Amino acid sequence: xxRMRRWPYTFAMALSLLVGAAAVIxxxxxxxxxxxxxxxxxPSYIRLPLLVLGFIGGGVIVEAVRRSGWRNxxxxxxxxxxxxxxxxxxxxxGAGLLSFYVCxxxxxxxxxxxxxxRDGTLYDRQLLxxxxxxxxxxxxxxxLHDLLGTDIAASLLSIAYLAYLPLIPISLGAVLVLSRxxxxxxxxxxxxxxxxxxxxxxxxxLPSVGPAFSNPEAYRALPDTGVSQLQDSLFSTRxxxxxxxxGSDSIQGVAAFASLHVSVTFAAALFMTRTQQKPAIRAxxxxxFGVTIIATLYFGWHYLLDDIAGVVIGWAxxxxxxxxxxxxxxxxxxxxxxxxxxxAVTDPVAEPDREVTVPVPVRGVTNQALExxxxxxxxxxxxxxxxxxxxx
Numbered sequence: 001x002x003r004m005r006r007w008p009y010t011f012a013m014a015l016s017l018l019v020g021a022a023a024v025i026x027x028x029x030x031x032x033x034x035x036x037x038x039x040x041x042x043p044s045y046i047r048l049p050l051l052v053l054g055f056i057g058g059g060v061i062v063e064a065v066r067r068s069g070w071r072n073x074x075x076x077x078x079x080x081x082x083x084x085x086x087x088x089x090x091x092x093x094g095a096g097l098l099s100f101y102v103c104x105x106x107x108x109x110x111x112x113x114x115x116x117x118r119d120g121t122l123y124d125r126q127l128l129x130x131x132x133x134x135x136x137x138x139x140x141x142x143x144l145h146d147l148l149g150t151d152i153a154a155s156l157l158s159i160a161y162l163a164y165l166p167l168i169p170i171s172l173g174a175v176l177v178l179s180r181x182x183x184x185x186x187x188x189x190x191x192x193x194x195x196x197x198x199x200x201x202x203x204x205x206l207p208s209v210g211p212a213f214s215n216p217e218a219y220r221a222l223p224d225t226g227v228s229q230l231q232d233s234l235f236s237t238r239x240x241x242x243x244x245x246x247g248s249d250s251i252q253g254v255a256a257f258a259s260l261h262v263s264v265t266f267a268a269a270l271f272m273t274r275t276q277q278k279p280a281i282r283a284x285x286x287x288x289f290g291v292t293i294i295a296t297l298y299f300g301w302h303y304l305l306d307d308i309a310g311v312v313i314g315w316a317x318x319x320x321x322x323x324x325x326x327x328x329x330x331x332x333x334x335x336x337x338x339x340x341x342x343x344a345v346t347d348p349v350a351e352p353d354r355e356v357t358v359p360v361p362v363r364g365v366t367n368q369a370l371e372x373x374x375x376x377x378x379x380x381x382x383x384x385x386x387x388x389x390x391x392x
Contacts (some may be wrong), residue, residue: 012100012193016098016103019196020105022106023105023106051169055176060080061077063084096185097176100189115207121207122208122209124256141219157298157299158225161227161295183325188321191321195317199258209256210255210303211301227299257306265289266310267314
């Protein structure tokens, strides 16, 4: 039981069971079927394993080439697969994928039935008034249209906004596969699971559809882009669903508060910062987060309060996920208490092979005293890992 509590995926698996049960109960009570949402590369149960298999294959090939070049590549591939991919590592990756998949499918189904459960309740008028108040009497979207223009900016922001859809499962697969520290992969998988759960709770607290659907006149000047086509599709699907929720095969996907685009991209950037990834990775995730905020307002997906709430959800998800997977902030040790001399400083994702053990000499402390302080390094409470600052 103790080992189970220390397994970093325990919370994510329990959370997925809980939110999955909530979706099943909702389906039974409302007499509405559960549906698996299609998306990038098809249904989730197809695209996630495909992405991970691709990352595993790519990781094995890169490691094999790094070890022996292109000579004897088949033999090296087999050797790397045998030594690097044990059953425990595969189990952890599977747990991360399964928890993410269950939470995401439950989230999409609970979001879909929102108009049925909260029938006739929308707060778009109040949120729009708040937008004008926060923007000094102006519509934030119109301000962005005037500032950035409605031609090139619309095309670029559309590409960035739509990139979110494949990048989330790709980022999850990358972290799970490329990190040999299973707790790091669990941290990110749990972060995404919490985003889905907190997000669907916020939908029910403050139902809304967003400016583009409640006030479409403000967005007539925008050109035809991938985002506008997606909005038209979502609006059509919503109308089809609302006309007959019990007979429709569609899955309703319109909800504004809070912005999950903002929460997930902020959470990803914060996660990369807290795990001290390479500066280029951290910079790209923060830039993508900033561009996402602009796009949500520019195209009318969200109100200002939606994005603010998204940032709060992203921060809460990363913080809580870090805590439940053992990545607590290092506590200040009392004076005279020896640090663990066996601690290793590693880069969990960017440089999984790099490990530097830094012995900490402590005068007057015997080996027996050190063992009493931390009798088992493997079961000791984990601390937030950092990258090795020493260049190669």
